[in-house]
Amino acid sequence: MEKTKDQTKNCKQCCLPIPEKAKICTHCQSHQDWRGFFSISNTVLALLTALVSVLAIAIPSLYSLLHTPKSDMADPMITLDGTTVRVLINNRGDASGVFVRADVRSDYLAGATKVRLRDDQQAVITPGANLLMFDIIPLLTQDESYQNSVDMIELIIQKKDAPNTDIVFQFGDSDGALMVTRLSLDADKLFELMRANSDRCSAIKVPDFYNGCIGAGAAPDSAALLEMMNGKPDEKNNQNKQVPDQQTTPHQP
Structure with a gap:
């Protein structure tokens, strides 16, 4: 009985033949599933990583320059x-x-x-x-x-x-x-x-x-x-009204 020849397919990125069930190209190392649509080179990945690091440092400093701290007190x-x-x-x-x-x-x-x-x-x-x-x-x-x-x-x-x-x-x-x-x-x-x-x-x-x-x-x-x-x-006022001629001296502290 003759051995069946392995079936192949072309890589989605480099178009070279690879095994039909391969998930990663043996030539360009690109993914053959949904991750292949987001394929980026190592150089681009390194640049993106560096950019994120710079932004993480720069954004708080930029925010502090543009933002004035302010209190906001709610009703107590x-x-x-x-x-x-x-x-x-x-x-x-x-x-x-x-x-x-x-x-x-x-x-x-x-x-x-x-x-x-x-x-x-x-x-x-x-x-x-x-x-x-x-x-x-x-x-x-x-x-x-x-x-x-x-x-x-x-x-x-x-x-x-x-x-x-x-x-x-x-x-x-x-x-x-x-x-x-x-x-x-x-x-x-x-x-x-x-x-x-x-x-x-x-x-x-x-x-x-x-x-x-x-x-x-x-x-x-x-x-x-x-x-x-x-x-x-007011008893005090009534007394004053009943005795209008009574003279009083101011209280001395």
Whole structure:
């Protein structure tokens, strides 16, 4: 029996005869399947590899020359826990922002009420999530804070609105733009604040302006405002009306 002659085919690249089932040409080393359509020489492959390496180094440098880093702070999440305020703010940019200031704007508490950042290093808002901790110092004594908490309970029972009280926070972006956000305190939150401040001041041995327990920090008309909201007459004003000829001397500090 005669041996059958091996069947051959022509290479797709060099057109020389190769075995029919060959996947790589024995002459030019080119692939005969789908990879043959992407056949490139070793020289071209080396050049492409060198080009990719150069671009990997050059693109970041070029980007840094053309791009100006900028902060992008989202609206923060603000919560109140007693006399502690937690502010969670996310900086979505690639530059740091800054915490500018925080203050209290209230018809009930004195404007001198402090909102103190616990750690000054937290004033720099780096890219990513940042948690800032604040202490509210209402400048009220233990007894004044307790009495104010009782007043807030009365408003809650009567389902009346508390005097307007906002804690305002200001943040600055790297381009100088300001972002202002606030936490509004209703009667429930003011009750929580007053009761916590009363407990805090009960542990203070030496009240002073720094710890705020020296009092009195309530606005001069805050008592009259609460009495009006609760439907109570102003006893002091009634006494003055009943005895118009009574002369009083100013209180000497």
